[in-house]
Structures are given as C-alpha cells and as structure tokens.
Amino acid sequence: MAGGGRGTHTGAHAARAGACVGVDSGREGLLALWAAAPVGVRNLEMALPELSSQARKKILRGVYLHLGWQLVEFCRMTRYTSENTRDWMRTEGLEHYLAGASAR
Numbered sequence: 001m002a003g004g005g006r007g008t009h010t011g012a013h014a015a016r017a018g019a020c021v022g023v024d025s026g027r028e029g030l031l032a033l034w035a036a037a038p039v040g041v042r043n044l045e046m047a048l049p050e051l052s053s054q055a056r057k058k059i060l061r062g063v064y065l066h067l068g069w070q071l072v073e074f075c076r077m078t079r080y081t082s083e084n085t086r087d088w089m090r091t092e093g094l095e096h097y098l099a100g101a102s103a104r
Helices: 011-036 039-047 053-079 094-102
Strands: none
Touching: 039 053
C-alpha cells in the first residue's frame, strides 16, 4: 500500500486481528446460544443458587469469551514449535508426535 507503509500488516498485526476474530466469534456464540441453550443458565442456577441472575450471566459470558480465545489458539497450533513456545508452554513427548506426523 502506498503512503510509507501505512496500513501494512505485520505478523503481530495479523495475529491481533485473528485474536479479535476469535473473541468476536466467542461473543457471537454467546448471543446465538444464549436463547437456544438455557442449559448453562439452569446448571448455574442449580450449582450456585446463591448467585444473582446477573452474576450467572457474567460467568456464562466469560465462558464464551474464553471459547473464542481457544478458537484462536486452535487455529494457531500448526505454527507452534518447541522453540517459539518455550517460555509459555511446557511440551512433553513432542518428539513422539513429530515422529508420527513426519511418518505420514
């Protein structure tokens, strides 16, 4: 794009954009499932009857937000290596997975 590189997406920008998509998907999932799946509300009513309706809704919103983040992480898994995740992820037995994956 013209203009001295403005508007150019780096890997970090793309990752941030992907994260936003995942979080938005989680929010959309909440909206879509809220009316269709009152099971979560009912389960929280039974498990935590002392909580207000607002508190239970806040918990469920958090659940769906985290589902969105999990979607982002799932989409990024193919880029994970023991080197680029060393500081925040512990891998055990990765060599077995890699050996099996390369045998295909």
